[in-house]
Structures are given as C-alpha cells and as structure tokens.
Amino acid sequence: MEEDIESTERNTEQLEPCTRSYPDVDKDQPQSQQVDGVDRISSLPETILYHILSFLPPVVIEKTAILSRKWKLLFNKLPIIDIDELDNLLKFSMIYNEEPIGITKCREVFLEALRLKIKNHDMIFLQKLRIRTASKRDDEIDSVITQLLAAALTTKARLDLQLMIYLFSKRDNDSYYVLPALLFSCGSCLVSLFLQGCILENYDSIDLPSLKRLELDHVMFSDQMLSKFISSLPSIDTLELIKCDGMKNLMLSNSNLKFLEVIWCRKLIKFEMDVPSLQTFKFQGIDEFVDFNFTLISDPEVQASNVTSCPSLHTIHLIDVKFERKAFNSMISSIPGIENMTLESCRFTSVPKIESAKLKKLEVIDCYLKNKVLIIAPQLESFSMECNNDDILRPSLSDLQFKSLKALSLEGSVELTDNLLEFMISFLSQLETLHLSTCTGFKHMRIISKSIKFLVVDECLDVEDGEIEAPELLFFKYVGYLPDFSHVSASEQLSVELHLLDEIIPETHLFTSYLERLSHFVSKFDNVRHVIVSKLYQNDFYPRNYIEIMGENITVSEMIYLEKHLKLKISMETDAVLIDIIGAIFDTPFCPRSLLVDMGSSAAKLQFHQEDLNSGCNADDNHHDCLKDDPVEVSWEDFQASYEEMLLLNFLLDRMEKCRFLHSSKAKAVNYCF
Amino acid sequence: MSSSIASSSSSSSSSSKKEKKISLKTSDGEVFEVEEPVAMQLEIVRSFFADNEDVTEQTVMPLPNVSTAAMHGILEYCRAHEEFRRRMPEAAPEEEVRAFEAGYVDRKSNEELKEMILAANYLNISKLLDFLTGVAAKRIENKSVEYVRAFFGVENDFTPEEEANLRREYEWAFEGVDED
Numbered sequence: 001m002e003e004d005i006e007s008t009e010r011n012t013e014q015l016e017p018c019t020r021s022y023p024d025v026d027k028d029q030p031q032s033q034q035v036d037g038v039d040r041i042s043s044l045p046e047t048i049l050y051h052i053l054s055f056l057p058p059v060v061i062e063k064t065a066i067l068s069r070k071w072k073l074l075f076n077k078l079p080i081i082d083i084d085e086l087d088n089l090l091k092f093s094m095i096y097n098e099e100p101i102g103i104t105k106c107r108e109v110f111l112e113a114l115r116l117k118i119k120n121h122d123m124i125f126l127q128k129l130r131i132r133t134a135s136k137r138d139d140e141i142d143s144v145i146t147q148l149l150a151a152a153l154t155t156k157a158r159l160d161l162q163l164m165i166y167l168f169s170k171r172d173n174d175s176y177y178v179l180p181a182l183l184f185s186c187g188s189c190l191v192s193l194f195l196q197g198c199i200l201e202n203y204d205s206i207d208l209p210s211l212k213r214l215e216l217d218h219v220m221f222s223d224q225m226l227s228k229f230i231s232s233l234p235s236i237d238t239l240e241l242i243k244c245d246g247m248k249n250l251m252l253s254n255s256n257l258k259f260l261e262v263i264w265c266r267k268l269i270k271f272e273m274d275v276p277s278l279q280t281f282k283f284q285g286i287d288e289f290v291d292f293n294f295t296l297i298s299d300p301e302v303q304a305s306n307v308t309s310c311p312s313l314h315t316i317h318l319i320d321v322k323f324e325r326k327a328f329n330s331m332i333s334s335i336p337g338i339e340n341m342t343l344e345s346c347r348f349t350s351v352p353k354i355e356s357a358k359l360k361k362l363e364v365i366d367c368y369l370k371n372k373v374l375i376i377a378p379q380l381e382s383f384s385m386e387c388n389n390d391d392i393l394r395p396s397l398s399d400l401q402f403k404s405l406k407a408l409s410l411e412g413s414v415e416l417t418d419n420l421l422e423f424m425i426s427f428l429s430q431l432e433t434l435h436l437s438t439c440t441g442f443k444h445m446r447i448i449s450k451s452i453k454f455l456v457v458d459e460c461l462d463v464e465d466g467e468i469e470a471p472e473l474l475f476f477k478y479v480g481y482l483p484d485f486s487h488v489s490a491s492e493q494l495s496v497e498l499h500l501l502d503e504i505i506p507e508t509h510l511f512t513s514y515l516e517r518l519s520h521f522v523s524k525f526d527n528v529r530h531v532i533v534s535k536l537y538q539n540d541f542y543p544r545n546y547i548e549i550m551g552e553n554i555t556v557s558e559m560i561y562l563e564k565h566l567k568l569k570i571s572m573e574t575d576a577v578l579i580d581i582i583g584a585i586f587d588t589p590f591c592p593r594s595l596l597v598d599m600g601s602s603a604a605k606l607q608f609h610q611e612d613l614n615s616g617c618n619a620d621d622n623h624h625d626c627l628k629d630d631p632v633e634v635s636w637e638d639f640q641a642s643y644e645e646m647l648l649l650n651f652l653l654d655r656m657e658k659c660r661f662l663h664s665s666k667a668k669a670v671n672y673c674f
Numbered sequence: 675m676s677s678s679i680a681s682s683s684s685s686s687s688s689s690s691k692k693e694k695k696i697s698l699k700t701s702d703g704e705v706f707e708v709e710e711p712v713a714m715q716l717e718i719v720r721s722f723f724a725d726n727e728d729v730t731e732q733t734v735m736p737l738p739n740v741s742t743a744a745m746h747g748i749l750e751y752c753r754a755h756e757e758f759r760r761r762m763p764e765a766a767p768e769e770e771v772r773a774f775e776a777g778y779v780d781r782k783s784n785e786e787l788k789e790m791i792l793a794a795n796y797l798n799i800s801k802l803l804d805f806l807t808g809v810a811a812k813r814i815e816n817k818s819v820e821y822v823r824a825f826f827g828v829e830n831d832f833t834p835e836e837e838a839n840l841r842r843e844y845e846w847a848f849e850g851v852d853e854d
Contacts, residue, residue: 044788044826048795048807055811066819066840067828116843 046074054080057087062113076120079127079157083117085110085134085166107135114144118151126155132164137177146180153186158210161190165197167218170245173199176220184208184229195219206232217242227251237277241265258312278310285320314358315340322347329353343367366412377402384409384435402428409435416442425449432472436460445483459501482517488524496525696723697734704742705734708749711760715752717798737797744793747786751778751802779809784825787813 053061061082065075088106110133129152131145145163152159165177176199183190185207192213200221211233221229221244230239231253240261241247249270250262257275261282262268313335323331328348332338338356342363352373354362359377365386380402388411405428410416416439425431431451437458445466447455452470457463458479465484468476473490477497498521696713698706714720722735729735737745754774782790787810794803814822823830832840 044792045795048791048803049826051803051807052810052814055808056815060815062844063819064822066832066837066844067823067826068831070831071828072840 049074050079053078057084077122077125079125080130081117081121081126081128081152082130083110083113084130084132086132088134103135110135111141111144114148118144118147121151123152123155125157126152126159127157128160128162130162130164132162133166135166136168137165137175142177145177149180150182153182153189155189157189158191159189160192162194163196163198164194167197170218173220181205200225200229203229208233210235212236213238215240215242216244219244220246223247223249223251227253230254230257273310276311278313280315280317281310281313282317283319283321285322310335311337313337317342317344318346319344320346323349323352325350329355332356375402378404380405382407382409382433385411385414387412387414404430406430407433407435409433409437410439411435411437414439416440418442418444418446422446422448425452461501482521484517485521485524494525498522694731697732698745699734699736700740700742700745701738702742704745706745706749709753709756712749712752712756715756715799715801716748717800718796739796740793741789743786744789747782747790748793748797748799748802751805752799754778755801775805779806784813 053064061075061078065072085106088109114131129148131148133141133145135141149161149163152161163177165175168175176197178199178201179195181201181203184203185205187207188210190208191210193211194215194217196217196219198219200216200219202222202225206229212235214233214236215238217240226247230236233254234256236254236256237258239252239257239259240263241250242261242263243265245266247265248267249272250265250268251272252260253274254277255275256277258277259280260273260275260278263282263284314337316335316338323346329352332354336356337358339358340361341354341356341359342365344363344365345367347368353376354373355376357377358379360379361382362375362377362380363384363386364373366388381404383402383405384407386409408424408428408431414436416436421442425434425447426449429451431449433454434447434452435454435456435458437456437460439460440462442460443462443464445457445460445463445468447466448469450470451472453472454475455468455470455473456475456477458477461480463480463483465486467485467487469487469489471489471491473494475495476490477499479499480501482500500518694710695707696710696719698708698713698716698719700706714723718737719735723729740748755771758771758774779787787806791803791806791810794806810825814825817825822828830837
C-alpha cells in the first residue's frame with residue numbers, strides 16, 4: 001500500500017492543473033466527510049438501509065422500529081416481510097432453556113408479528129413476503145396467515161411469495177394449509193410463488209397473468225387440478241414439483257413453460273406433456289429403482305409421427321430413472337434438438353443408443369449400463385463420465401472417437417493405459433480441457449497437445465512420471481504422489497497447483513531425497529506465472545499446509561534437509577514479499593525444528609528455532625502444527641527496520657514469543673518489539 | 675495479519691507491470707492512478723468510459739462523492755480481487771478470499787465502514803456493497819437499541835413514554851442482546 005500512496009502523491013503534483021479544473025466539486029463535499037455526531041440516516045440512502053436490513057433475521061429488523069420516528073415509518077414500509085417461526089424457535093430455545101415455554105412463547109411471538117404486520121405495514125412497496133411456520137397448524141394460525149396474504153396481495157409491486165407450512169404429518173391431510181382462493185385470483189402482482197405444506201383445491205377462477213415461477217414442495221393437489229392450474233398460467237416459465245406425493249399422472253399443457261423440474265414425486269406413474277416452449281427438463285425418480293414408464297410424449301411407440309412435441313427442448317437431466325427396453329432410444333429420437341444431456345444413476349435394460357445430431361454436452365454419472373453405450377454424436381464438444389460405484393460397468397473408452405471434443409472428464413476408477421491416454425490426446429485434436437480423476441492404469445503421464453488449456457490430474461495414483469508439452473496450457477492441477485517429470489513446456493501464463501499426498505517416508509535419508517525430488521519437480525515449473533505446492537494428508541480434502549512460491553518473483557533454488565533443520569535459500573529478482581515466504585514456511589509440512597532462511601543479498605538472514613527441541617516432534621507424528629503451537633524464537637541478523645522488515649516483524653510477533661536481534665543497531669526495532 | 679499479506683502481494687505485483695492506468699480524483703482533490711482492470715470494477719467508471727467517446731487516457735474522472743480515505747479502502751479491495759481473478763480465472767480461491775475479506779474489514783471502524791458503503795454505492799460496485807452491507811448487518815445484530823442508534827447516527831425523537839410503549843410492544847425482541 002505504501003507504494004500506491006507514494007505514487008498517487010507524486011501524480012497529484014503532476015496533475016495539479018487538472019485538479020483545479022473542477023472547483024465546484026469541493027463545495028459539494030458529501031456529509032461523509034463529517035465523521036461524528038451526524039444523523040447518517042440522511043446520508044445512508046433508504047435503499048442501502050434496506051440492503052443492510054435484508055441480511056438480518058426478522059427479529060432484529062423488528063427492533064429497528066424503536067430507533068426513531070423516521071425508522072418506525074421506514075420499518076413499516078420495508079419491501080420485504082420475512083416472518084419465520086423456526087428462526088424464532090431457535091432463538092427462543094436458546095434464551096429459555098426450558099423447551100415447552102420456548103414453543104408456546106415462540107408461537108405467541110410469531111402470531112403477534114403477523115398481526116402487527118397486518119395492522120401497521122404499508123403493503124404498497126412490498127416485493128417479497130416470506131412466512132415459515134414451525135408449530136402444528138391450527139385454525140388460528142390459518143386465519144392470521146390468510147389475513148396477511150389478503151393484505152399483501154394489494155401490493156403495487158411485483159410480489160415474490162414464499163409460504164412454508166410446517167408439516168406435522170405428511171400423511172395427515174389436516175397438517176396441510178388450505179390455500180385461500182384469493183391467492184389464485186389476485187391478478188398481476190404475483191410473479192413468483194413458492195409453496196410448502198399446502199393444499200391446492202379446485203378453484204373456480206385462476207387469474208395470475210404475471211406468475212413466472214412456481215415451486216411446489218410437499219404440496220397436495222389432484223392431477224386434474226394441477227393440469228388445469230398450469231394451463232391457465234399464461235406467463236409461467238419455470239415449474240418445479242418437489243415431493244408432491246399426491247400426483248399420479250402428470251399432464252402438462254402450457255405454451256410458455258421453459259424450465260421444468262420434477263423431483264421425487266413418489267406416486268407418479270404416467271407423464272404426458274404438451275409444452276412446445278420447454279427448453280430444460282430435469283427429472284429425478286425415487287430412491288429405489290422401479291420400472292417407470294417414462295414417456296416424454298404420450299407414447300412414442302404409437303405417436304411416432306408426433307416427435308416435435310418439445311421442439312425447443314435442449315437440456316435434459318435425468319436422475320434415478322430406469323429405462324425398459326427401447327424406451328430410452330425412443331425418447332432420444334423424440335427430442336432431436338437436444339444439446340445437453342445428463343444421465344445420473346440411470347438403469348438401462350438394453351444397450352442405450354445416444355444418437356443425436358446436435359448433442360454438444362453429455363454427462364454420464366454412475367449409470368448402470370448393461371454392456372456398453374453407443375454414442376453417435378458428431379457435434380459432441382464435452383463428454384464426462386463419473387463412476388463412483390464399483391458395480392458399475394465402465395464403457396470402453398476406445399469408442400469415444402469424437403474429433404470435435406473440447407472437454408473430456410473421466411472420474412472414478414476408469415481404466416486407462418499409457419497407450420490409450422496418448423492415443424486419446426493425439427486423436428482429440430480440439431481438446432482444451434482434460435480432467436482425469438481417480439483413473440487407474442496409467443503410469444506415464446504424457447501430455448503432448450497443441451490445443452490443451454486446462455489439465456487436471458486428480459488422485460490418479462498409478463502415475464509415476466510424465467512430461468508435458470502443451471504451449472497453450474494455462475492451468476495445471478495435480479493431486480497425487482510426487483511424480484518425476486522429465487520435461488515441462490507450457491505457456492508462460494501457466495498457473496500450477498501441486499497437491500502432494502502424504503507418502504510414508506520412514507528413514508531420514510529417504511526424506512532428504514524426497515525433498516530433493518520435490519525441489520527437482522518444482523524446478524520444472526520455474527518459468528510459469530504462479531505455483532502453489534501443497535501437501536495433502538489423506539482423508540483430508542483441503543490443503544492445510546502449503547508452500548507458496550510466486551513464480552514471477554522467487555525461485556526456490558535449494559532445499560536441504562539435515563537432521564530436521566531446514567535451510568531454504570531463496571534468490572529474489574524483484575521486491576519479493578517476505579511475509580509470503582515466511583508465512584509459507586510456517587505452514588510447511590516438514591516442520592523443521594530450526595529454519596535458516598537465506599535471502600541472498602537483498603535481505604537479512606533469518607533463523608528460527610524452537611526453544612524446546614525435545615517437544616515430541618518426530619517425523620512419525622502428525623506434526624504439521626508443531627511450529628504454531630510451540631513457543632518459537634526468532635533471531636534476526638542485521639535488522640534494518642525498513643518498511644518491509646517492519647511488516648514482517650509485525651507478522652512474526654503475532655506468532656512467536658520472542659524476537660532476538662543480532663547485530664541490530666536500530667534501537668527503534670527493539671522498542672517496537674517490547 | 676493475513677490481510678496485510680494479500681494487500682502487499684497485490685500491490686507489489688501490480689506495480690511491477692506496465693499497464694494502462696485510469697486517473698480518478700476524489701472529493702478532496704487527490705488523484706489516484708488506477709490500473710484499468712481494477713478501475714473497471716467501479717461500474718460508474720466503466721460506464722463513464724464506455725459512454726463517453728471523447729475521453730482519453732489523460733482524462734481525470736472526478737468522483738465528488740468519494741473521500742480519499744474511502745478510496746484507499748475501495749482500491750485495496752478491488753486490487754485484491756483483481757489479483758484473485760487474474761490468478762484464477764475459472765474460480766476464485768475461496769479460502770484465500772474469505773481470509774482476506776475478514777482481515778480487511780476487521781481493521782475498519784464503524785464510521786469507516788459506513789463511509790465505504792456510501793462510496794461503494796456511489797461507485798456502483800455491487801460485490802463490495804453486498805459484502806460491506808453484510809458486515810454492517812453483522813455489527814448491529816444482537817446489539818442494544820443505543821448501539822444501533824449510534825451506529826446509524828439516529829437521534830432518538832421519541833418521548834420517554836412512547837419509547838417505553840414501543841419497548842413493551844417489541845419486548846421479546848430485546849432479550850438476549852450482546853454487550854456493545
């Protein structure tokens with residue numbers, strides 16, 4: 001920051017004439033210059049106040065009414081009403097330790113909050129109303145909610161309504177809140193509706209011309225009711241049906257609907273759609289695999305001519321669906337416009353044939369494939385396959401001959417050989433992204449490609465060595481055991497992440513050679529933009545400790561390990577960030593007992609050592625936090641108290657108990673220290 | 675301390691590059707030379723340069739509603755984020771971003787925070803505004819009425835009776851308040 005300040009000061013001088021050319025500006029000094037004792041409500045605009053309040057739980061928002069008259073007015077004009085009994089319950093159960101009082105009190109508060117809103121709130125500005133109950137519904141709660149709904153639906157703004165009713169029992173119809181008819185005849189204010197634990201009845205008139213988004217979660221309705229409801233919504237583009245167990249046959253007819261999700265609707269047995277605008281369809285079957293007669297159009301066998309009933313459909317995501325015989329193949333042929341397809345945990349009783357002229361992206365995740373999968377897709381750009389379950393048969397990769405492929409992702413014990421990998425990379429001449437995760441069988445990672453830009457090799461534990469020759473490579477991430485790379489040539493803009501898994505190194509001399517290998521490996525990436533090296537402990541997904549080596553500024557030229565004393569020699573080309581290096585060393589997985597950092601001519605030598613050398617810090621222990629926990633002393637030769645050094649000192653003092661200065665003539669520094 | 679690491683690393687690497695700079699002048703007349711990708715995070719600057727064809731590199735854009743102090747804070751944030759973005763175009767390193775943001779805001783007083791909210795609002799940096807307003811919300815959550823009044827600089831204009839009535843009405847909301 002210091003440099004910035006200096007440079008801006010310098011520029012101010014140079015640009016002096018310019019600053020004079022706006023003399024009016026200084027008169028318009030904002031009130032933000034006045035620091036204390038000002039009523040900032042005039043300077044913080046209402047929109048910002050709403051913004052701040054929107055982060056707060058309703059209980060706290062309530063409180064702001066008491067600040068001043070203006071805030072009381074403001075409070076009653078808030079565009080958001082969010083009354084959440086569950087939040088209150090959590091809060092009250094903390095305050096009143098005895099639970100029964102908590103629940104009763106909570107219900108009281110909840111009802112009182114609803115009544116206050118009905119009485120005081122100016123609904124004209126209302127944009128969002130969210131109500132969530134947490135106690136068993138009864139007539140009193142119903143009537144208050146219905147009153148608030150009636151009041152809210154007079155808003156002049158576009159309303160997003162979320163109503164979540166706590167379901168005491170899913171099977172008992174009495175647990176559900178019966179939605180009042182007025183909700184469905186309120187006209188154009190309602191644009192988004194989310195309902196949970198409600199019942200849709202047969203309403204005579206449905207007038208929701210602006211409703212765009214409808215989500216029904218645990219909502220009861222009859223098949224006819226939903227069918228009628230959806231077809232009378234002219235603007236709806238998103239429909240989500242989640243765990244609506246009452247539904248047996250889904251018959252949808254709507255000319256505007258674009259996104260449809262049907263998730264875990266248990267009783268659903270038949271599916272008919274006439275939705276010409278549908279673009280995206282997501283369907284999740286139930287946990288267990290059952291025969292599910294899935295037909296996108298009423299019956300593809302019979303109505304083979306009617307293939308264009310979803311002409312705009314380009315994205316389809318199917319989860320837990322079992323396809324009988326040719327059902328899948330017929331489905332594919334009925335959606336010729338499909339571009340993105342995801343198949344997750346699907347079962348097929350015969351060989352699925354994915355034949356599509358337009359298909360660009362295909363994901364196959366944990367699918368139970370009988371033999372193999374036939375893919376005929378000349379336009380395919382992205383293919384990914386994930387097999388996390390051992391029972392799953394893996395299709396042969398030699399079938400994947402798509403010249404146009406730009407992205408390939410393989411995950412989960414996919415068997416690759418060195419030759420197959422090399423063949424794939426040379427064959428796929430357009431490939432930009434390659435992601436190999438937990439693939440087995442290849443030892444030599446030979447990546448020679450003119451097109452590849454992103455390369456991820458994640459826990460492919462058979463890898464021993466490799467080479468990279470990819471002039472376009474921008475990102476390389478490697479997770480696994482320390483490999484030997486013979487040659488790396490990539491773009492100068494390359495960013496590298498190396499996450500090394502813990503290897504068992506029993507002997508000291510082996511550990512030394514490990515460090516030498518590491519140093520050798522890291523040196524292959526000398527000329528790249530940025531390198532992060534981290535050490536991963538198994539069963540620990542996130543890197544906890546890392547040595548960060550900034551590519552532009554620093555190269556690690558030597559790493560020597562001698563009897564648990566680490567010497568790190570760092571040569572610095574430019575003004576390097578000392579703190580980054582030292583900080584990284586503190587997090588080093590090797591946990592040296594003493595550490596000498598030699599930063600060449602540009603800075604002093606720093607030596608760290610732990611006071612208690614016998615404090616149970618041996619190589620077998622899980623010792624990564626050792627340096628942080630134990631008292632550490634630093635000796636600092638030739639301290640100059642420069643800005644950089646002061647920053648570093650500040651940083652060190654945060655972590656250590658003592659700082660000893662050797663040959664340090666600056667009394668200032670010593671004062672700073674104590 | 676992690677924040678000082680992030681800020682010093684971002685300034686050192688940005689100063690080592692020759693890139694196009696944009697001059698911004700704060701309310702108290704100080705001119706900041708800001709690297710173009712950082713300045714373009716300020717929506718008001720971006721649209722100023724996009725909408726006015728006759729502006730050149732030499733144009734100094736006046737920002738009459740932003741003080742120098744606020745500008746320093748805003749640039750620190752934007753530079754750090756530009757650095758994150760530059761390093762990881764695909765996805766920001768979340769842990770690092772969080773560590774930076776936490777340290778960044780810890781050092782700000784309530785007054786500084788409000789000043790920066792106003793500046794972020796004026797400069798139209800939605801990401802920073804979201805972040806700062808979220809922080810402001812955290813600071814007043816579970817605080818006494820007096821603290822929140824002081825925070826927003828609100829003068830209590832209720833009569834004692836009115837306030838007592840209101841406190842009774844919202845009684846339940848005042849239980850379990852943290853110490854200021």
